[in-house]
Amino acid sequence: MSIIAFDSVSKVYRMGSEEIHALRDVTFRMAPGDFTAIMGSSGSGKSTMMNIIGCLDRPTSGSYYFDGRSVGTLKEAQLAAIRRSKIGFVFQSFHLLTRASALENVEMPLVYAGVSPKKRRQQALAALDQVGLADRAHHRPYELSGGQMQRTAIARALVNRPRLLLADEPTGALDSATGHEIMAIFRSLHAEGMSILLVTHEQEIAQCARMIVHFRDGEITSVTKEQREEAAAL
Amino acid sequence: MTFLEGFRLAARGIRSNLLRSVLTMLGVIIGVGSVIAMVSLGQGASAEVTQRIANMGSNLLMVQPGRAVVRTSGGTRVAVLTVAHEQAIAAHASAVAATAPELSQTANIRTESGSHEFQVIGTTASYLEIRNTSIVSGRMFSDEEKRAADRVVVLGANPAAELFPHTDPVGETLRINQRTFLIIGVLEAKGDSAMMSADDSILVPVTTAEKRLFGTDALRMINVKAVSSDHIDAAEAQIERILSPMLPEGAEIRITNMQQMLDTMEETSMTFTLLLAGIAGVSLLVGGIGIMNIMLVSVTERTKEIGIRRAIGGTPKDILVQFTLEAIFLSSLGGLIGIAAGFSGAQLLSQAMGWAVMFSGSAAVLGFGTAVTIGLFFGIWPASRAAALDPILALRHDM
Numbered sequence: 001m002s003i004i005a006f007d008s009v010s011k012v013y014r015m016g017s018e019e020i021h022a023l024r025d026v027t028f029r030m031a032p033g034d035f036t037a038i039m040g041s042s043g044s045g046k047s048t049m050m051n052i053i054g055c056l057d058r059p060t061s062g063s064y065y066f067d068g069r070s071v072g073t074l075k076e077a078q079l080a081a082i083r084r085s086k087i088g089f090v091f092q093s094f095h096l097l098t099r100a101s102a103l104e105n106v107e108m109p110l111v112y113a114g115v116s117p118k119k120r121r122q123q124a125l126a127a128l129d130q131v132g133l134a135d136r137a138h139h140r141p142y143e144l145s146g147g148q149m150q151r152t153a154i155a156r157a158l159v160n161r162p163r164l165l166l167a168d169e170p171t172g173a174l175d176s177a178t179g180h181e182i183m184a185i186f187r188s189l190h191a192e193g194m195s196i197l198l199v200t201h202e203q204e205i206a207q208c209a210r211m212i213v214h215f216r217d218g219e220i221t222s223v224t225k226e227q228r229e230e231a232a233a234l
Numbered sequence: 235m236t237f238l239e240g241f242r243l244a245a246r247g248i249r250s251n252l253l254r255s256v257l258t259m260l261g262v263i264i265g266v267g268s269v270i271a272m273v274s275l276g277q278g279a280s281a282e283v284t285q286r287i288a289n290m291g292s293n294l295l296m297v298q299p300g301r302a303v304v305r306t307s308g309g310t311r312v313a314v315l316t317v318a319h320e321q322a323i324a325a326h327a328s329a330v331a332a333t334a335p336e337l338s339q340t341a342n343i344r345t346e347s348g349s350h351e352f353q354v355i356g357t358t359a360s361y362l363e364i365r366n367t368s369i370v371s372g373r374m375f376s377d378e379e380k381r382a383a384d385r386v387v388v389l390g391a392n393p394a395a396e397l398f399p400h401t402d403p404v405g406e407t408l409r410i411n412q413r414t415f416l417i418i419g420v421l422e423a424k425g426d427s428a429m430m431s432a433d434d435s436i437l438v439p440v441t442t443a444e445k446r447l448f449g450t451d452a453l454r455m456i457n458v459k460a461v462s463s464d465h466i467d468a469a470e471a472q473i474e475r476i477l478s479p480m481l482p483e484g485a486e487i488r489i490t491n492m493q494q495m496l497d498t499m500e501e502t503s504m505t506f507t508l509l510l511a512g513i514a515g516v517s518l519l520v521g522g523i524g525i526m527n528i529m530l531v532s533v534t535e536r537t538k539e540i541g542i543r544r545a546i547g548g549t550p551k552d553i554l555v556q557f558t559l560e561a562i563f564l565s566s567l568g569g570l571i572g573i574a575a576g577f578s579g580a581q582l583l584s585q586a587m588g589w590a591v592m593f594s595g596s597a598a599v600l601g602f603g604t605a606v607t608i609g610l611f612f613g614i615w616p617a618s619r620a621a622a623l624d625p626i627l628a629l630r631h632d633m
């Protein structure tokens with residue numbers, strides 16, 4: 001069964017009399033344990049798609065099944081429950097709480113999941129350690145570099161051991177060396193069996209994925225699969 | 235999210251903007267504080283007055299003339315109430331245990347230490363029984379002295395202490411309105427400082443007051459003690475019946491008893507309480523609106539935070555709880571500070587002005603409860619606005 005199943009999903013934003021079709025009849029499937037990259041020009045609907053997949057937004061039409069469950073009929077509280085227990089989201093612009101330390105930021109999903117203070121401290125420290133940031137646990141976001149903030153955001157996405165990790169341009173604001181470090185983290189997570197879907201503008205980053213989905217004007221134009229294996233076979 | 239967690243979050247939100255939080259609480263602090271202070275002082279005052287009245291005994295009646303003197307059709311001026319009326323009551327009213335006339339005026343008292351103003355009451359020995367007081371030094375005037383209208387006085391506790399701070403006044407003399415009087419006794423101190431307290435008075439035989447001091451036989455009042463508090467109505471009826479044929483034409487009298495005075499007191503304190511409730515209501519309303527205002531600002535300021543919390547799995551309810559608790563936290567903290575400020579303010583006022591205070595636990599509980607309710611009432615709307623935010627739009631909010 002697919003972890004993500006989109007059946008002709010559309011998203012239309014109405015701006016006064018104007019209609020913006022951010023997604024047009026998108027049909028898409030992703031198997032559990034897969035590593036997929038989404039590419040496309042700016043404004044082509046990538047973030048819109050990620051938000052719907054992340055249960056933050058709802059399609060205007062069409063249906064979306066997450067892990068076999070139809071999301072369209074769920075209530076806000078049920079969507080929130082999916083977000084905190086099954087999905088980790090790394091946002092395009094970090095979205096860390098500036099008034100809290102890195103550790104507290106990473107702990108936050110566990111607070112809403114009702115984990116005891118002692119246990120969530122342990123888990124948060126472990127997640128920070130996994131992204132190589134254990135020594136910065138008590139720093140505030142403004143005391144961290146861009147790469148460190150991104151790693152904090154990744155640790156926060158990982159801390160609840162999600163089935164699906166969504167990352168919207170996780171390396172967009174970083175230099176290529178730091179970008180590679182981040183990608184190394186993703187690759188090891190994938191090796192551990194986590195499903196990963198990431199948006200990127202960089203061909204090099206996309207190469208890490210097993211499948212690349214190309215977007216233009218809210219539509220999927222092409223899907224490239226299993227590049228590495230094909231390349232290896234040649 | 236647990237309640238405790240929400241509480242921790244709320245406390246943190248308040249701490250992160252301490253100055254603003256304190257300023258926001260100010261409305262509630264002032265509201266609750268002034269109510270607590272006024273209730274403490276008001277209850278103190280009414281308890282004191284009730285105590286005084288109770289001290290005098292609840293079976294006391296006072297007969298007072300509408301006007302002390304009336305002019306008859308013949309043109310002569312006659313006193314409405316005189317000693318003759320008092321004696322008629324004493325002789326004929328079966329429900330009456332004792333009577334005492336009061337022929338009183340403020341007079342100038344002169345001793346070696348200087349000149350003072352005191353209330354001089356012309357009365358009889360039964361005044362002691364009626365006013366529930368006694369002699370601590372010396373004696374009360376005798377029937378002989380009364381008949382002869384001798385110039386003897388019995389001092390209340392306050393004039394005794396003021397005029398003769400270092401010596402026993404008994405045997406000394408003083409001058410009332412330029413006439414020399416011999417001090418024969420001192421009354422015990424009741425310590426009730428009442429409006430009609432014996433503590434402040436100087437007693438002389440009623441005949442002396444009439445003939446040697448004030449030159450009138452018009453009584454200010456006749457004190458009457460009923461046989462028991464159950465006989466008050468009977469005594470009142472008998473007094474009415476005895477006096478009405480004796481009164482000069484056009485004269486009116488008023489009979490009041492202690493129960494009526496207590497009732498009047500209660501009515502006054504009820505009005506006072508309602509007034510307080512009004513003031514409290516208005517100031518707490520203002521405090522509540524202040525809290526609502528700051529919570530709305532806070533929700534707008536923290537839109538991005540709300541978006542993040544929603545995105546990582548916080549439900550609308552979690553957000554609602556967080557912000558409502560923050561408002562309640564603010565107002566109840568303000569309430570607690572207000573209670574402390576109110577009590578200490580009342581304490582200070584009572585020390586500075588000599589007013590009585592009475593601290594009531596129920597006022598504190600009520601004040602705190604109101605503060606909590608205010609926080610809930612005025613916090614729920616901003617909080618539900620926060621909870622209703624669309625997470626995606628909230629995330630886009632910069633700041």
Ligand SMILES: Nc1ncnc2c1ncn2[C@@H]1O[C@H](COP(=O)(O)OP(=O)(O)OP(=O)(O)O)[C@@H](O)[C@H]1O
Binds near residue numbers: 020048
């Ligand atoms: N809330 C909104 N209201 C109106 N239009 C919107 C809204 N959100 C997105 N859009 C529009 O939908 C389209 C797709 O936006 P989206 O953010 O998905 O692009 P993207 O592919 O992520 O671009 P980028 O690479 O720049 O991040 C854009 O034309 C954008 O203007």
Ligand SMILES: [Mg+2]
Binds near residue numbers: 046047048092168
């Ligand atoms: Mg985008």
